[in-house]
Amino acid sequence: QVQLQESGPGLVKPSQTLSLTCTVSGGSISSRSDYWSWIRQPAGKGLEWIGRVHTSGSTNYNPSLKSRVIISLDTSKNQFSLKLSSVTAADTAVYYCTTISGGVWGQGTLVTVSS
Amino acid sequence: QSVVTQEPSVTVSPGGTVTLTCASSTGAVTRDYYPNWFQQIPGQAPRALIYSTDNKHSWTPARFSGSLLGGKAALTLSGVQPEDEAEYYCLLYFGGAGVFGGGTELTVL
Numbered sequence: 001q002v003q004l005q006e007s008g009p010g011l012v013k014p015s016q017t018l019s020l021t022c023t024v025s026g027g028s029i030s031s032r033s034d035y036w037s038w039i040r041q042p043a044g045k046g047l048e049w050i051g052r053v054h055t056s057g058s059t060n061y062n063p064s065l066k067s068r069v070i071i072s073l074d075t076s077k078n079q080f081s082l083k084l085s086s087v088t089a090a091d092t093a094v095y096y097c098t099t100i101s102g103g104v105w106g107q108g109t110l111v112t113v114s115s
Numbered sequence: 116q117s118v119v120t121q122e123p124s125v126t127v128s129p130g131g132t133v134t135l136t137c138a139s140s141t142g143a144v145t146r147d148y149y150p151n152w153f154q155q156i157p158g159q160a161p162r163a164l165i166y167s168t169d170n171k172h173s174w175t176p177a178r179f180s181g182s183l184l185g186g187k188a189a190l191t192l193s194g195v196q197p198e199d200e201a202e203y204y205c206l207l208y209f210g211g212a213g214v215f216g217g218g219t220e221l222t223v224l
Contacts, residue, residue, distance in 0.1 A: 037213070039161075047153070047161065047204050049213035060211035063116050096160060100151055100206065100213070103163030103172040 002027040004097050004106035012091075012113050018084040022097030022106060023077075030055055030075040037100050038071060038082045040093040041108075048093075052100075053080055087113045117141050117209045121216035126224050127195050135219045136187040137205030143186035144207060150188035151206040152181055154199075155218075161204065165190060197223050 008020035022036070029036065037052035051061035053071045061069050070083040084091060094108040118140040127133040137150060144150060152165040163172055165181035168188065178194045188205055200223040205216045 039215075046218045047155075047206075047215040049206065049215055052213070060213075062212060098163075100163070101166050103166065103174075105160045105163070108160050 002099065002102060002104050004099070004104055006095060006097050006106045006109040008109060008111070010110060010112060012087055012111060013115050014088055014113055015086055018082070018087050018091060018111055018113070020082045020095055020097075020109065020111070021079050022081070023079050025078070028075075029073060029078045029080065034099050034102060036071075036073065036080040037098050039096045039098055040091075041096070042090075042093040050082065050084075050095075089113050117207075117214050119205060119207050119214045119216040121203075121205060121219045123217070124220040124222065126222045127192070129195060129197055129223055131195050132191065132193045133195060133221070134184065135190045135192075135203055135205075135221070136184065137189070137207065137216050138187045139207055139209075141209065144183060144188045146183070148188070148207040148209070150181065150183075152179075152188075152190045153204045153206070155202045155204065157202075164203075192221075195223055199223055 003025045005023045012018045035052040038050040051071045053059045068085045073080045092113045094110050096108045098105040120138045146168050150168050153161040155161045164175050169181040180191045182189045203219045
């Protein structure tokens with residue numbers, strides 16, 4: 001069973017770029033045709049879909065975040081990553097990586113945007 | 116951007132049956148929206164229950180089922196257990212981009 005683990009800075013300054021990595025274990029990220037997704041959840045609020053990258057490298061993004069988001073694969077490291085630029089306090093949230101169809105979620109990582 | 120609507124809160128008695136729904140602002144939900152359902156207990160990561168309308172994961176209890184009902188995606192819980200008290204989210208895809216519903220708080224009382 002594939003497992004996912006998010007990693008990255010827990011504190012990011014306003015206007016900077018948030019960078020997170022999701023490490024995939026228990027299977028090769030390139031051996032299965034799947035979508036690798038990022039979801040976030042501000043404290044006390046609902047889930048927000050950020051975007052996804054397919055094993056082929058194609059991407060889909062939330063239209064409201066599209067201008068600031070890049071999601072990419074690194075098959076050599078069995079990882080996929082999220083970059084969100086020009087962050088503000090509104091980007092403070094728990095960020096999850098997941099394979100939606102596979103049903104596997106990371107435990108989530110809290111990212112706080114603050115100076 | 117498309118909006119996905121769920122009931123804000125629903126209460127059910129233990130042992131009862133309840134159906135949660137997931138509607139799209141663009142019209143009827145079909146299999147082409149690949150409805151997914153998730154359960155979230157406070158303080159925990161979401162847990163996937165249903166994918167692509169009605170497919171269960173290996174860990175999904177048999178009492179949970181997904182379907183399309185009256186132009187909406189639906190999650191039915193039959194024989195509700197106290198441990199089913201949680202927030203439930205649906206996810207629909209619109210041309211590749213996903214949109215979550217606002218969630219339904221299920222109370223078992």
